[in-house]
Amino acid sequence: MLTIKDLIKVSDWIYEIPKSYWREMRVPCRVLASEKLIGEILDDRSLEQLINVATLPGVIKPVLAMPDAHEGYGFPVGGVAAFDIDEGIISPGGIGYDINCGVRLLKSEKRLSEVKDKLHDMARTLFEEIPSGVGRGGRLKLTERDMEGVLNEGAIKMVGLGWGKKEDVVRVESNGTYAEAEAGKVSMAAKNRGRDQLGTMGAGNHFVEVDVVEEVVDPEAAAKMGLFAGQLVVQIHTGSRGLGHQVATDYIRVMLNKANEWGITLVDRELACAPFGSQEGQDYFQAMAAAANFAWANRQVITQEVRRGWKRVFGDGELEVVWDVAHNIAKVEEYVIEGQKKRVVVHRKGATRSFPGQPVLIPGSMGTVSYVLEGMPTALEMSFGSSCHGAGRRMSRHEAKQKTSYKVLRGELAKAGVEVSAGSHGGLTEEAPAAYKDVNEVVEVIAQNGIAKKVVRLKPVVVVKG
Amino acid sequence: MGYEVVRHTADVRFRLDGRSREDLFASGVEAIMDFLKKPGSGEIGEIPRQVNVKSGEVTTLLVDFLSELLTLAQTYGEVYRRVRFGKLTERELEAEVIGVKVDRFDDDIKAVTYHEAEVKQNEVGVWQTKVVIDV
Numbered sequence: 296m297l298t299i300k301d302l303i304k305v306s307d308w309i310y311e312i313p314k315s316y317w318r319e320m321r322v323p324c325r326v327l328a329s330e331k332l333i334g335e336i337l338d339d340r341s342l343e344q345l346i347n348v349a350t351l352p353g354v355i356k357p358v359l360a361m362p363d364a365h366e367g368y369g370f371p372v373g374g375v376a377a378f379d380i381d382e383g384i385i386s387p388g389g390i391g392y393d394i395n396c397g398v399r400l401l402k403s404e405k406r407l408s409e410v411k412d413k414l415h416d417m418a419r420t421l422f423e424e425i426p427s428g429v430g431r432g433g434r435l436k437l438t439e440r441d442m443e444g445v446l447n448e449g450a451i452k453m454v455g456l457g458w459g460k461k462e463d464v465v466r467v468e469s470n471g472t473y474a475e476a477e478a479g480k481v482s483m484a485a486k487n488r489g490r491d492q493l494g495t496m497g498a499g500n501h502f503v504e505v506d507v508v509e510e511v512v513d514p515e516a517a518a519k520m521g522l523f524a525g526q527l528v529v530q531i532h533t534g535s536r537g538l539g540h541q542v543a544t545d546y547i548r549v550m551l552n553k554a555n556e557w558g559i560t561l562v563d564r565e566l567a568c569a570p571f572g573s574q575e576g577q578d579y580f581q582a583m584a585a586a587a588n589f590a591w592a593n594r595q596v597i598t599q600e601v602r603r604g605w606k607r608v609f610g611d612g613e614l615e616v617v618w619d620v621a622h623n624i625a626k627v628e629e630y631v632i633e634g635q636k637k638r639v640v641v642h643r644k645g646a647t648r649s650f651p652g653q654p655v656l657i658p659g660s661m662g663t664v665s666y667v668l669e670g671m672p673t674a675l676e677m678s679f680g681s682s683c684h685g686a687g688r689r690m691s692r693h694e695a696k697q698k699t700s701y702k703v704l705r706g707e708l709a710k711a712g713v714e715v716s717a718g719s720h721g722g723l724t725e726e727a728p729a730a731y732k733d734v735n736e737v738v739e740v741i742a743q744n745g746i747a748k749k750v751v752r753l754k755p756v757v758v759v760k761g
Numbered sequence: 762m763g764y765e766v767v768r769h770t771a772d773v774r775f776r777l778d779g780r781s782r783e784d785l786f787a788s789g790v791e792a793i794m795d796f797l798k799k800p801g802s803g804e805i806g807e808i809p810r811q812v813n814v815k816s817g818e819v820t821t822l823l824v825d826f827l828s829e830l831l832t833l834a835q836t837y838g839e840v841y842r843r844v845r846f847g848k849l850t851e852r853e854l855e856a857e858v859i860g861v862k863v864d865r866f867d868d869d870i871k872a873v874t875y876h877e878a879e880v881k882q883n884e885v886g887v888w889q890t891k892v893v894i895d896v
Contacts (some may be wrong), residue, residue: 368876392872487836540871564875
């Protein structure tokens, strides 16, 4: 395993693994981390995985690990890698099984001080309104035709079916529609897995959370987003559910079987990839885009479910979309590389787009703070327009469950003023804050590197989990 | 022979053992299905499903097989407690699994991954591998 001695400290906030570390590496690796976080990142095999990514064909320098990085499959979670559009590959492992797992932020006009006595009700009501938990289906069961529409059009399709307003999708990455999507590239197995899952949260680290804007760090940027101190906002964290998982599974298998034919040597099966221009590469790209649309449609339906719950408890008040961003996705984007404009396939796995002027949503672990940042121009030069995505896991679910008492955790959350509605004891304890890195430290690394600036800090008051 | 759950940062890792290749594959089925739904005394019904899989080699065959069962389980809302192999070579299998309907699962699996999987026999002939699932 790598140790700190193998890394070059470029600055207080950046480490590098040079290309010379291993002859198979085509490019160096950069790790955005503080001294405290690099120790945690070195505890698992995230950086060994990052090094493996640096061996893939057509990779552009550098490959990056974000400060919340942890071990994944193939690519580490918190990994960012760009590939030449003509010479390079696309890899499902560089996006993750939960395609377009992401976050949507909604804002209200309400202040916490006005509605504090209704939070318990809100926790219970949102739990009723939003199907969550393991294998739980939603209220919607899509016809074949609707499914095709959802896969090809994403969030706007759900608006057309009566779930929300046209204005919602304007504040969504890619307007909630990935244009390259092709429903025909998604298998029947994937469609079957996702058929009754629209409008559902799932389990694991997915959640719906009501937060209060605890601190405004950048008043001008906050005002632009319509955020103010004491305001109630809502975060929705979920993805493409079983449909996306199956798309990834299907195409990893296809690409693994063809690796020899393409002359691609895989040091890890989960790095299975295809030349971007190949039939299989394009098929996966279009299927991934379709799954991404499913996830945006999912968050659109949940938005309406939250709005319904909001009205039930508060009687009035609107919830507007601030932003919605993917943190497991691949996009074709243009960057200046060695003085020349170049189109590349950026893989973001547990990494969020950070474009100048756009919000960057960073949820903390359950019960801890979250951040809204604003993307800065430096991100385009430093990290292919990418930021971290959250706090990053540092303890296994098993260990978290063993070390955390449900009763004690509930007590701690209550003491912190957080109302919780959770589907299971295990589902809560495995998401204990201690299982994650410190989100304040993670975000500080991003800010210090100039990738994004802090706008507001959020504190949870209601957490709804599967 | 069975399975054991071992530590993994973000997800769940099983260590599978078997006296034979069939036994190993059956241990994989047991591990995945027990994770989805703990066996209970109230399980009623016997739903047979045919599963045929071809793959490049025995490790990917195992993972692909377990993936197929996961897809079936989540599509039909079933868990499979028994498996009978009509054919099981290094690259191909034909199996019948017998399942029961469930109202809901205890836990969710996004995918069965190839991560760390490597089917081999140890020095005393026991078939072994790790299998990591994304949850």
